[in-house]
Amino acid sequence: MTEAPVHEDEAHGGGLGTRLNWLRAAVLGANDGVVSTAGLVVGVAGATESRAALLTAGLSGLLAGSMSMAAGEYVSVSSQRDSERAALAQEKRELREQPEAELAELTDLLAARGLSPEVAREAAEQLTARDALRAHARVELGIDPDDLTNPWHAAGASFLAFTVGALLPLLAIVLPPASARLWITVLSVLAALVLTGWWSARLGDAPTGPAILRNVAGGALAMAVTYGAGTLLGAAGV
Numbered sequence: 001m002t003e004a005p006v007h008e009d010e011a012h013g014g015g016l017g018t019r020l021n022w023l024r025a026a027v028l029g030a031n032d033g034v035v036s037t038a039g040l041v042v043g044v045a046g047a048t049e050s051r052a053a054l055l056t057a058g059l060s061g062l063l064a065g066s067m068s069m070a071a072g073e074y075v076s077v078s079s080q081r082d083s084e085r086a087a088l089a090q091e092k093r094e095l096r097e098q099p100e101a102e103l104a105e106l107t108d109l110l111a112a113r114g115l116s117p118e119v120a121r122e123a124a125e126q127l128t129a130r131d132a133l134r135a136h137a138r139v140e141l142g143i144d145p146d147d148l149t150n151p152w153h154a155a156g157a158s159f160l161a162f163t164v165g166a167l168l169p170l171l172a173i174v175l176p177p178a179s180a181r182l183w184i185t186v187l188s189v190l191a192a193l194v195l196t197g198w199w200s201a202r203l204g205d206a207p208t209g210p211a212i213l214r215n216v217a218g219g220a221l222a223m224a225v226t227y228g229a230g231t232l233l234g235a236a237g238v
């Protein structure tokens with residue numbers, strides 16, 4: 001709970017809130033890589049014992065998933081950055097065209113944060129004299145004009161997080177002998193899901209028990225369904 005006020009007040013980027021968000025996204029990305037790749041390779045293992053088929057399916061799943069995550073993240077962060085830039089441009093225009101109204105607005109915003117009207121006015125004047133756009137960006141929009149999220153960084157982080165997660169089931173199904181591969185994969189995946197469930201709950205200040213249970217149940221269900229489907233297809237000789 002100690003982080004909560006920081007999220008609100010830390011208007012500029014690069015603060016604790018931003019770092020926590022990145023960490024949370026990384027854990028969720030890795031979790032996604034574990035579950036989707038595990039479902040894929042366990043399904044193929046239900047149909048065939050061929051190591052080449054398992055490797056092909058697992059590696060394709062890893063690459064397709066990580067690139068899809070990266071592309072999705074790139075698109076979403078790009079849109080967010082576009083709208084932040086548009087908001088900054090509008091703020092710049094307003095500061096040029098109606099500086100008095102903008103000063104009054106900044107004064108009100110500072111007063112709403114607990115400053116007395118006189119102190120708020122004084123602070124608003126000083127902030128405006130120093131860097132009016134930055135002051136409005138931080139206080140009014142909650143963004144740091146020099147630290148907008150880079151879409152390429154976000155895409156790279158998603159790619160990496162998914163890949164790290166996906167490597168676990170891929171290696172667990174490909175490396176052990178055929179007789180042990182299924183159980184080694186299932187057990188290591190469930191262990192990893194305990195870890196990511198615990199970690200994401202901790203990062204979100206949520207109770208860890210239910211989060212771990214839901215996470216493990218979701219992964220177990222995914223593997224059970226794809227294994228069932230793979231076994232049926234394999235038995236049918238497809």
Ligand SMILES: [Zn+2]
Nearest residue numbers: 102105136140
């Ligand atoms: Zn403004």
